[in-house]
Amino acid sequence: MTQSPTLALDIAGLVKDVGPITALDGRMKRIVSNISLQAHFGAVTALLGANGAGKTTTIECAQGLQQRSGGAISLLGQDPENADAALRARVGVMLQDGGLPPAARPLALLRHVASLYQNPLSVDALAERLGIREFSNTSIRRLSGGQKQRVALAASLLGNPEVLFLDEPSAGLDPQSRLMVFELIRELRDAGKAIVLTTHLLDDAQRLADYVYIVNKGESVTEGTVPELLRQSTQSQAHRVMTFEALPGRDTASLSRPGVLCEETRPGSYRLAGSLVAEDLARFGQWCASGNVMPTSVHLASRSLEDVFLAIADSVETEIS
């Protein structure tokens, strides 16, 4: 594998088998069959997929925490399965279950983690930044999921890593903490770190990721920047969604046409979706005028990453079945 100087992680054709599984008559089960990914310095790379798609397995193989069954991985130019202490010190990891000792108290734990590094970041500054001070003396086992998540993130950053793995970084965070964590992730990216995160939340990928890999059932399905993925999925058709609120029970049949569907999604909430063009808006205006409809709100949006993801997952299901 040739390594470009901007490339922090290169995964090519990853395969992972687990087992033997009793329910499969002692056979092995292939949970990742072909996942490839490249992560660069100064970029947030997201591995996006539904529950069970193979995201955690992939990043654990990338860190050398799990042995792969096939494919090649280069992390900072080395095979992570042979990683030495020097390589590990350059990599920060925040796992989904946190892996934090339940009896420890956050600040004491972070000071201990910092003592393991030669040039750690300031525990106090990170604790301040991530709002850990408010619960610094409560044992980990008594913290909420979101509080544990923030302690785990601080611990992963203490060694000032060049590559940072974040498994579902916004899991359990309240909206305010989520903004705080996202801002920190963007700053780390701007400081040149390579950030690899997994998420099943399209919104997280859309807000944070410079480059997205979509995985499904253990396989890479597609990849690109968020605008590229949106373009790729809409192809030549501009898929748009218009939502509006009005009195319930209106007859919307005249707003639909081939490629455009209007439906009342709940009483008084309407959704007009498809390859909308200006004429559809003109027809909407006429429909309002002729039916004496005065919408209380109208919102027009392009196709979201969620639509892309669902369309891709759907097409994969169709190919498989």
Ligand SMILES: Nc1ncnc2c1ncn2[C@@H]1O[C@H](COP(=O)(O)OP(=O)(O)OP(=O)(O)O)[C@@H](O)[C@H]1O
């Ligand atoms: N040791 C194992 N034995 C059997 N099945 C496993 C094992 N490890 C993982 N799996 C299965 O492999 C699939 C992929 O798991 P993985 O945790 O990588 O998915 P994920 O995309 O991270 O999902 P989530 O979003 O739920 O965390 C899942 O169906 C999981 O149940």
